[in-house]
Amino acid sequence: xxxxxPRPSTATLDVASVRVxxxxxxxxxxxxxxxxxxxxxxxxxDKIRIASALVQPVLFIFVLGTALSSVTGRSMPGLSFRTFMxxxxxxxxxxxxxVFSAMSIVWDREFGFLREMLVAPVRRGSILVGKALGGALxxxxxxxxxxxxxxxxxxxYNPVMxxxxxxxxxxxxxxxxxxxxxxxxxxxxxxxxxxxxxxxxLPLSFLSGALYPVNNLPAWLHTLVxxxxxxxxxxxVRTAVFAHLDAPAATLANINPPLTWMGWHVPTLLQxxxxxxxxxxxxxxxxxxxxxxx
Amino acid sequence: MTAxxxxxxxxxxxxxxxxxxxGLAKRYGDFEAVKGIDFEVGAGETFGFLGPNGxxxxxxxxxxxxxxxxxxGRARVAGFDVVAQRxxxxxxxxxxxxxxxxxxxxxxxxxxxxxxxxxxxDRATVGSRMEQVLQMVGLWDRKDQQVATFSGxxxxxxxxxRGLMHSPRVLFLDEPTVGLDPQTRASIWSYIDELRERQxxxxxxxxxxxxxxxxxxxIAIMDQGEIRVLDTPEAxxxxxxxxxxxxxxxxxxxAVAALHxxxxxxxxxxxxxxxxxxxxxxxxxxRLFAELGVPIHSVSVARPTLDDVFMSITGRTIRDAEAxxxxxxxxxxxxxxxxx
Numbered sequence: 095x096x097x098x099x100p101r102p103s104t105a106t107l108d109v110a111s112v113r114v115x116x117x118x119x120x121x122x123x124x125x126x127x128x129x130x131x132x133x134x135x136x137x138x139x140d141k142i143r144i145a146s147a148l149v150q151p152v153l154f155i156f157v158l159g160t161a162l163s164s165v166t167g168r169s170m171p172g173l174s175f176r177t178f179m180x181x182x183x184x185x186x187x188x189x190x191x192x193v194f195s196a197m198s199i200v201w202d203r204e205f206g207f208l209r210e211m212l213v214a215p216v217r218r219g220s221i222l223v224g225k226a227l228g229g230a231l232x233x234x235x236x237x238x239x240x241x242x243x244x245x246x247x248x249x250x251y252n253p254v255m256x257x258x259x260x261x262x263x264x265x266x267x268x269x270x271x272x273x274x275x276x277x278x279x280x281x282x283x284x285x286x287x288x289x290x291x292x293x294x295x296l297p298l299s300f301l302s303g304a305l306y307p308v309n310n311l312p313a314w315l316h317t318l319v320x321x322x323x324x325x326x327x328x329x330x331v332r333t334a335v336f337a338h339l340d341a342p343a344a345t346l347a348n349i350n351p352p353l354t355w356m357g358w359h360v361p362t363l364l365q366x367x368x369x370x371x372x373x374x375x376x377x378x379x380x381x382x383x384x385x386x387x388x
Numbered sequence: 389m390t391a392x393x394x395x396x397x398x399x400x401x402x403x404x405x406x407x408x409x410x411g412l413a414k415r416y417g418d419f420e421a422v423k424g425i426d427f428e429v430g431a432g433e434t435f436g437f438l439g440p441n442g443x444x445x446x447x448x449x450x451x452x453x454x455x456x457x458x459x460x461g462r463a464r465v466a467g468f469d470v471v472a473q474r475x476x477x478x479x480x481x482x483x484x485x486x487x488x489x490x491x492x493x494x495x496x497x498x499x500x501x502x503x504x505x506x507x508x509x510d511r512a513t514v515g516s517r518m519e520q521v522l523q524m525v526g527l528w529d530r531k532d533q534q535v536a537t538f539s540g541x542x543x544x545x546x547x548x549x550r551g552l553m554h555s556p557r558v559l560f561l562d563e564p565t566v567g568l569d570p571q572t573r574a575s576i577w578s579y580i581d582e583l584r585e586r587q588x589x590x591x592x593x594x595x596x597x598x599x600x601x602x603x604x605x606x607i608a609i610m611d612q613g614e615i616r617v618l619d620t621p622e623a624x625x626x627x628x629x630x631x632x633x634x635x636x637x638x639x640x641x642x643a644v645a646a647l648h649x650x651x652x653x654x655x656x657x658x659x660x661x662x663x664x665x666x667x668x669x670x671x672x673x674x675r676l677f678a679e680l681g682v683p684i685h686s687v688s689v690a691r692p693t694l695d696d697v698f699m700s701i702t703g704r705t706i707r708d709a710e711a712x713x714x715x716x717x718x719x720x721x722x723x724x725x726x727x728x
Contacts, residue, residue, distance in 0.1 A: 120508075121508040124505050124508055125505065125506055125508075127505070128501075128502055128505035128506060132491070132494070132498075132502060135493075135494065135498065136493055136494075139493055140493075202491075205488070205491075205492070206485070206487050206488050206489035206490070207489055207490065207491045209485060209487075209489045210489040210490075210491075210502075210503070210506075210550075211506065213453065213454075213455065213478060213483055214478065214503075214506035214507060215475040215476075215478035215479040215506075215507060215508075216475075216506055216508070
């Protein structure tokens with residue numbers, strides 16, 4: 095074929111100089127790290143996504159919170175409704191970011207990049223673990239941005255509280271990412287994605303007690319809330335925030351009652367353990383699904 | 389070429405054939421997509437795999453790339469079994485798919501770095517190797533730009549560079565030029581030819597542009613799950629047997645009659661030309677002028693093309709075969725992608 099295109103460079107390709115190292119656990123960790131790093135790069139580049147993910151908490155706290163405080167003022171003496179909402183909004187915002195991050199694997203599939211990952215000589219588990227940890231990290235970073243708003247609603251910037259919250263948020267995000275991956279394993283098309291997200295995210299957040307106290311609910315609603323795994327992450331987050339509030343103890347106890355199973359107070363650590371175990375289980379199933387595919 | 393070093397028990401095999409396929413079969417339920425095929429591709433060979441959509445071509449490639457499990461027979465790629473030694477096969481092959489698999493939000497360098505980490509390349513060599521492959525495809529000065537800003541041809545070149553990043557023994561190119569304009573197609577081929585010249589790498593490619601198949605050392609034509617022919621392009625074309633001679637004459641009727649009476653040939657007439665099919669057409673032309681007895685105004689001799697080969701084997705032109713299924717599907721996909 096004759097062509098007027100410029101000839102490629104004449105640099106020789108010295109194949110012998112390239113070595114591919116031995117596999118094993120180090121290789122898996124390297125794969126996990128690079129998949130995580132990609133999530134972070136994508137997050138950093140997507141300024142609009144960061145901003146839009148901040149709009150929701152701001153609306154919840156400053157618009158909904160302010161509007162509703164006139165109605166709810168009497169039920170929580172000495173505490174602004176905005177302050178009450180803060181931990182719930184923090185958890186909700188993280189919830190949305192985490193599931194969205196994990197479901198980006200559907201985009202990866204749609205635009206072909208998933209294939210680049212799936213044909214690589216690494217276990218697919220590494221890729222999914224990287225995706226889940228990366229998504230959790232991104233969601234936690236988003237949580238940090240929401241945490242910056244704490245001062246505006248009377249929540250102190252207490253280091254212990256912040257550290258506790260970051261750990262709890264990360265665990266919640268991890269589990270939600272695992273759930274997102276599990277769902278994404280079955281979604282082949284992007285059009286399906288938005289519908290599924292709405293169908294899952296809104297119930298998960300509405301039924302978690304993130305936006306209202308879970309006592310004095312009708313029995314059916316209370317049951318649904320107690321069955322929602324997100325409840326067991328929202329409660330520790332609220333407990334951590336409430337421990338550092340300057341508000342009447344009676345009010346705090348009233349609007350953040352302990353979660354109970356047939357009268358037994360479920361300890362915070364058990365709640366978190368529950369969340370993590372559920373996340374690991376969902377991740378394991380997701381990995382099996384991806385291993386089966388193609 | 390030295391194969392990538394793999395430490396551990398499994399030594400890289402010597403320069404045996406790059407691909408060995410024995411009785412390879414794939415069945416989906418009652419449908420036999422691939423019906424027990426056999427072939428070999430030598431190290432350093434450029435091997436073209438042709439066939440209409442649904443011929444079993446893609447299924448075969450998927451099995452060779454460890455993306456689908458054979459239901460019968462076996463295959464070794466770069467010396468490793470595609471079922472039992474899947475990861476070793478993967479490490480020794482490079483893949484360039486017809487659909488893009490780049491992260492367009494990342495830069496060219498970030499895409500290659502991602503690849504290097506996933507393939508666990510020696511960190512010390514990643515930088516120099518990245519420069520080599522990017523220089524080769526002429527994208528070195530663009531390495532820090534987002535892939536989203538690249539043209540279709542640049543993206544394909546970047547995919548080829550990435551496929552070479554980990555020094556595979558076999559590079560699979562699935563329709564490497566599909567959807568590109570003719571000039572970009574030509575430039576992609578100049579890179580592929582360059583690659584063939586410089587490295588002892590085996591290239592296994594599919595294409596439905598028959599003119600591109602001419603670049604291959606050997607080609608196989610697959611149809612309905614079987615390999616119909618496998619030979620060099622020259623041998624395949626010679627196998628068709630006849631060249632096509634077209635003449636314009638002072639009196640076409642007389643010419644047709646003379647061809648029948650003098651040479652015992654059946655000629656056809658269309659668009660003011662008289663056409664005959666004859667073996668070794670160039671040698672026949674002098675006789676034609678000497679013995680026809682009708683003044684000839686012009687003559688053209690056409691060698692059989694790979695299109696003729698394809699036609700004679702499958703009974704269809706590859707375009708017809710593609711248009712029946714593939715192009716419609718692809719057009720729909722492209723249309724959807726365009727809406728991004």
